[in-house]
Amino acid sequence: MAGSGTAHLRDPNQMLLRVENLVVEFPVGRKGTVSAVSNISFDVAEGETLGLVGESGCGKSTTGKAVMQLPRPTRGSVVLDGQELTALSGEALRTARPRFQMIFQDPISSLNPRRTVADIVAEPLNVWKVGTAEERRARVDEVLGTVGIDPEAAASRKPFEFSGGQCQRISIARAVITDPKLIICDEPVSALDVSVQAQILNLLEDMKARYGLTLVFVAHDLAVVKNVSDRVAVMYLGKMCEIGPPDDLYSRPAHPYTAALLAAIPLPDPSIDPGATAHLGGELPSPLNPPSGCRFRTRCPRAQDICAQSEPQMQKVGEDHYVACHFPLETPVAAPGVH
Amino acid sequence: MSDQTILGAPQPSGFPESGPLLEVRDVATRFRTGRGMVQAVNGVSFVLQRGQTLGVVGESGSGKSVLSRSIMGLLSSNAERTGQIIFEGADISDLSPAGYRELWGKEMAMVFQDPMTALNPVMKIGNQITESLRFHLGMDKNEAKETAIALLRAVKIPEPEQRFKAYPHEMSGGMRQRVVIAIALACGPKLLLADEPTTALDVTVQAQILDLLADQQRERFMGVILVTHDLGVVAGRADHIAVMYAGRIVETAPTAVLFREMQMPYTEALLSAIPKLNQASHTRLSAIGGRPPDLINPPAGCAFSPRCPYAQERCHVEQPPLQESPTTPGHYFACFYPVNSPETKAAKERIAVEQLMATAPIDPRPEGA
Numbered sequence: 001m002a003g004s005g006t007a008h009l010r011d012p013n014q015m016l017l018r019v020e021n022l023v024v025e026f027p028v029g030r031k032g033t034v035s036a037v038s039n040i041s042f043d044v045a046e047g048e049t050l051g052l053v054g055e056s057g058c059g060k061s062t063t064g065k066a067v068m069q070l071p072r073p074t075r076g077s078v079v080l081d082g083q084e085l086t087a088l089s090g091e092a093l094r095t096a097r098p099r100f101q102m103i104f105q106d107p108i109s110s111l112n113p114r115r116t117v118a119d120i121v122a123e124p125l126n127v128w129k130v131g132t133a134e135e136r137r138a139r140v141d142e143v144l145g146t147v148g149i150d151p152e153a154a155a156s157r158k159p160f161e162f163s164g165g166q167c168q169r170i171s172i173a174r175a176v177i178t179d180p181k182l183i184i185c186d187e188p189v190s191a192l193d194v195s196v197q198a199q200i201l202n203l204l205e206d207m208k209a210r211y212g213l214t215l216v217f218v219a220h221d222l223a224v225v226k227n228v229s230d231r232v233a234v235m236y237l238g239k240m241c242e243i244g245p246p247d248d249l250y251s252r253p254a255h256p257y258t259a260a261l262l263a264a265i266p267l268p269d270p271s272i273d274p275g276a277t278a279h280l281g282g283e284l285p286s287p288l289n290p291p292s293g294c295r296f297r298t299r300c301p302r303a304q305d306i307c308a309q310s311e312p313q314m315q316k317v318g319e320d321h322y323v324a325c326h327f328p329l330e331t332p333v334a335a336p337g338v339h
Numbered sequence: 340m341s342d343q344t345i346l347g348a349p350q351p352s353g354f355p356e357s358g359p360l361l362e363v364r365d366v367a368t369r370f371r372t373g374r375g376m377v378q379a380v381n382g383v384s385f386v387l388q389r390g391q392t393l394g395v396v397g398e399s400g401s402g403k404s405v406l407s408r409s410i411m412g413l414l415s416s417n418a419e420r421t422g423q424i425i426f427e428g429a430d431i432s433d434l435s436p437a438g439y440r441e442l443w444g445k446e447m448a449m450v451f452q453d454p455m456t457a458l459n460p461v462m463k464i465g466n467q468i469t470e471s472l473r474f475h476l477g478m479d480k481n482e483a484k485e486t487a488i489a490l491l492r493a494v495k496i497p498e499p500e501q502r503f504k505a506y507p508h509e510m511s512g513g514m515r516q517r518v519v520i521a522i523a524l525a526c527g528p529k530l531l532l533a534d535e536p537t538t539a540l541d542v543t544v545q546a547q548i549l550d551l552l553a554d555q556q557r558e559r560f561m562g563v564i565l566v567t568h569d570l571g572v573v574a575g576r577a578d579h580i581a582v583m584y585a586g587r588i589v590e591t592a593p594t595a596v597l598f599r600e601m602q603m604p605y606t607e608a609l610l611s612a613i614p615k616l617n618q619a620s621h622t623r624l625s626a627i628g629g630r631p632p633d634l635i636n637p638p639a640g641c642a643f644s645p646r647c648p649y650a651q652e653r654c655h656v657e658q659p660p661l662q663e664s665p666t667t668p669g670h671y672f673a674c675f676y677p678v679n680s681p682e683t684k685a686a687k688e689r690i691a692v693e694q695l696m697a698t699a700p701i702d703p704r705p706e707g708a
Contacts, residue, residue: 055542194613223613223615226614265616268615
């Protein structure tokens, strides 16, 4: 994974979001730095959902937050709708914020416990003084209705009176009320039970169609990501390994890490013996001192000398399917008609 | 992985002994709270044989964790438990705290969900393992240390001699969970309760930890109760599965039978709500509407009836008993109108037609939105 390169980027004029050579570093100790995201590039077309997957510590959430400029990335470019976000000053960035919003993992702690649901959802409108008080109230009711919360019963209640799934619906309402172009979803369903998770995933698809949203969906669950995404990017230790359309990427993973992740998922099918599959050993190396060359080489069953010496660059292995690996798995040929 | 047999720990004596390892009879656990009595576990019975794995599956609030804590005798002081827990033929339901102390670690042990909080943060991990070895098995300091290092090696912690002196914060989540497992295995328990042992871990580490548990179980012929919300985790690893909802077992069967012919609409709904890797992306998920019931005022009749799309009049009034399937011995379910009953089939067809009508394209954006 270790890969860098921009071969997988598409025509910038047709992309809503284009992230190039993104680097996010955090200070460690007196003068050290840890690089949470090391030179990542991707783009998202309007109306598309990009899934970002990887294990904890791979930098997927940091990438999502860097797009939000929370905090601003150390280096690199983030262009939303033709506007370079990293170059915007404080006030200009604030003015741009209604166009890109975020939904967080823990739905309960991301809502202010002392305010009512109506206040929470109306706040973005109040900040921007959109319309009259009447109009704002009508808009809050309408958006709450679309996320499946009864505005009459819920508006004057506080977050603790709602379940996790309902709080996540309220967070979604708050995110869509400013009429954004882009929503970054950071593990939006990983704190929820499977039955509620399915409700929220379906709701996100509905919201996307209704409000014409573009999503960046950050999650560790590969099955969830496949369900919602038009394109999936796999990350490892701050680098991007592989990016491609989900059906192709899951059926023919080209990166050994993607294949290992897929093999580790427990399937709800008792006829498969999980003990018979060889599972990836070892753990994520420390990002303070990442391996040279390809960062996955220390755990990779296919690693050779070259993997320690040079970092693989993104290369095309199929229709819209790119991998950063010196020895990709059975190079899939772009099979026409197979999706 | 049988590279290391654990020293010191007595070989589980439970080999050819007869009788089940654990019998749980009509256990109910209630908690007194400010809002009223919470019926967390409500009449659960099952039998676990030696060397076998029971997977307990349910959503949060289904009572699966309270059930395992009830078996271990680890309930808070506002809890009331009734029913019988028979371990190796002896009734342990009314054991004193001192009695449980003799049992914990030596006879039954537990692996908790969160390896970050299950370990003592100010104690070296080596001492956390030797503690029970010295208490239960009366080992001297050196013997206990050697055994602890062997245990760390058995759970595949690299450089166990160095790690013996490490503090929990110096290790990753996966490594800490290995330490928790080493502590649980230290005194050779016959029963291991693993309460969501991999929920806090990444998927690759989860696979490693589940492999490790399976190896150790085989080597030690332990009975294991594996509590999880993930049907995928138990599918390949449990001999039997018990599905819990609102404090009751609503369906239980040998794993293969359960997946082949599930009868309870809740089990079916739980399975179909999971996004599958082999589904094309953007497949609409069949979500279960509503949410789990309030356990202070549980609904009348079947607790799942308010969310069950196939519920009939009777389901809202009468509690269905857990009954053995007339066709498959060993398969129990609590439902008046199981998945293949004519009533439910008719309801399914009706719903399919309704859905077809409703799958009109989503309304265009409302004016002024």
